[in-house]
Amino acid sequence: MEKFATARDAALKLRPDVPVYCFHPQVLRDDARKFVSLFPGRTAYAVKTNGEPLVIRTLVDAGIDTFDVASPAEFETVRRFSPDAEMLYMHPVKALSDIRLALENYGIRTLVVDHEDEIVKILRIARALDIDQTTITVFVRIATKGHAAYELSKKFGAAPAHAVELLKRLHRIGFKTGICFHVGSQVEESETYERALASADWVRGRANVPLAGLDVGGGFPAAYGHDPNNGAPDTPTLETLMSDLRGSIEKWEFDDLPLVAEPGRVIVARAFSLIVRVLLRKGRRLYINDGIWASLSDSWTGKITLPARFIPDPNIRRRNGDPSNILPFKVCGATCDSVDILTRPFYLPETVDTGDWIEIGNIGAYSLSLRTRFNGFYPDTFVEIEQPFDAGDAPEGSASLETMAD
Numbered sequence: 001m002e003k004f005a006t007a008r009d010a011a012l013k014l015r016p017d018v019p020v021y022c023f024h025p026q027v028l029r030d031d032a033r034k035f036v037s038l039f040p041g042r043t044a045y046a047v048k049t050n051g052e053p054l055v056i057r058t059l060v061d062a063g064i065d066t067f068d069v070a071s072p073a074e075f076e077t078v079r080r081f082s083p084d085a086e087m088l089y090m091h092p093v094k095a096l097s098d099i100r101l102a103l104e105n106y107g108i109r110t111l112v113v114d115h116e117d118e119i120v121k122i123l124r125i126a127r128a129l130d131i132d133q134t135t136i137t138v139f140v141r142i143a144t145k146g147h148a149a150y151e152l153s154k155k156f157g158a159a160p161a162h163a164v165e166l167l168k169r170l171h172r173i174g175f176k177t178g179i180c181f182h183v184g185s186q187v188e189e190s191e192t193y194e195r196a197l198a199s200a201d202w203v204r205g206r207a208n209v210p211l212a213g214l215d216v217g218g219g220f221p222a223a224y225g226h227d228p229n230n231g232a233p234d235t236p237t238l239e240t241l242m243s244d245l246r247g248s249i250e251k252w253e254f255d256d257l258p259l260v261a262e263p264g265r266v267i268v269a270r271a272f273s274l275i276v277r278v279l280l281r282k283g284r285r286l287y288i289n290d291g292i293w294a295s296l297s298d299s300w301t302g303k304i305t306l307p308a309r310f311i312p313d314p315n316i317r318r319r320n321g322d323p324s325n326i327l328p329f330k331v332c333g334a335t336c337d338s339v340d341i342l343t344r345p346f347y348l349p350e351t352v353d354t355g356d357w358i359e360i361g362n363i364g365a366y367s368l369s370l371r372t373r374f375n376g377f378y379p380d381t382f383v384e385i386e387q388p389f390d391a392g393d394a395p396e397g398s399a400s401l402e403t404m405a406d
């Protein structure tokens with residue numbers, strides 16, 4: 001992989017027409033170690049967030065030894081880079097053949113359920129493979145309510161009373177049991193975890209079975225951009241959120257149990273930025289070479305404002321407008337699909353034009369893992385960049401504080 005000091009250097013040297021993923025390995029290592037140091041339990045990276053081989057390899061190098069996996073392809077990727085990492089199979093709804101593969105070929109011994117029929121599946125495979133139930137830990141996922149940018153309890157999770165029945169049943173059969181939840185993604189307030197822990201406590205009290213662990217899921221927020229006309233959102237820092245979470249864990253007396261977290265976004269978001277090119281400027285619209293069917297679907301949902309930094313093409317000699325005038329531009333994606341338009345504008349100097357580049361920051365989570373081959377566009381170019389996105393000039397599109405101070 002080619003290395004550059006900054007994304008600007010890469011853009012000006014390569015003059016790319018295709019999107020270029022800028023990998024910041026040191027940022028990834030730092031963010032992973034930071035999470036590990038703040039969380040009072042085991043850190044299981046959620047592979048779906050970004051399962052690129054170079055990400056998994058870097059995390060293994062940084063000391064991550066536990067992974068939250070959901071499919072045979074994820075089992076395989078983790079095993080390829082770590083022969084002895086522990087994998088937690090945390091998908092509540094699994095194919096029988098995948099359960100068999102997990103238990104038989106990958107040595108997975110931790111799984112999750114939110115329904116009795118899923119217990120039957122696991123038991124059936126364990127018996128067929130002659131695996132002693134007492135060596136398997138089955139977490140019961142409880143449904144939680146809260147405020148995350150993405151609320152996931154609509155799809156998975158057992159209601160508390162149902163979770164109690166599941167735990168009792170698992171215990172009767174002889175499995176080790178645990179309680180888990182996943183409150184959603186990009187959680188914006190500590191109370192979301194507090195409420196989930198209160199539910200977990202209720203379930204624990206009613207079930208009254210020995211517990212092998214509590215898994216608090218993912219959802220920890222990454223830093224993103226915001227509309228420069230509004231203030232920065234008051235998303236808590238990871239330090240604050242973790243200190244609140246540790247307080248809640250003690251308050252609800254879960255601190256004597258082995259704890260697990262499954263962070264995704266917070267670990268990998270800052271590890272990538274993306275260089276895109278403006279293929280055409282049409283008034284206040286920019287047509288770029290990436291979009292919702294490639295790296296930008298997570299921002300399309302409208303929940304996330306990505307920070308954007310202008311990289312002007314020095315070959316463009318004549319420009320119209322005032323470079324210090326920052327305006328919102330509507331961003332249209334690369335495909336012919338009419339929905340391929342970002343819901344949030346990019347804030348850029350009014351001089352931006354056809355042929356310029358834009359570096360989009362903090363794009364490591366749910367970006368390249370969600371890209372499709374729709375319309376034949378599939379970004380797949382990677383470079384390594386030394387300087388973290390945040391260390392450069394203030395991005396025009398998000399850092400309103402710095403912009404206003406100027």
Ligand SMILES: *Cc1c(COP(=O)(O)O)cnc(C)c1O
Pocket residue numbers: 046048049068090182184185186217218219220262263264265266365
């Ligand atoms: C997606 C997912 C995660 C990671 O969520 P983030 O918001 O990226 O931290 C963790 N656990 C489960 C079960 C998930 O589905």
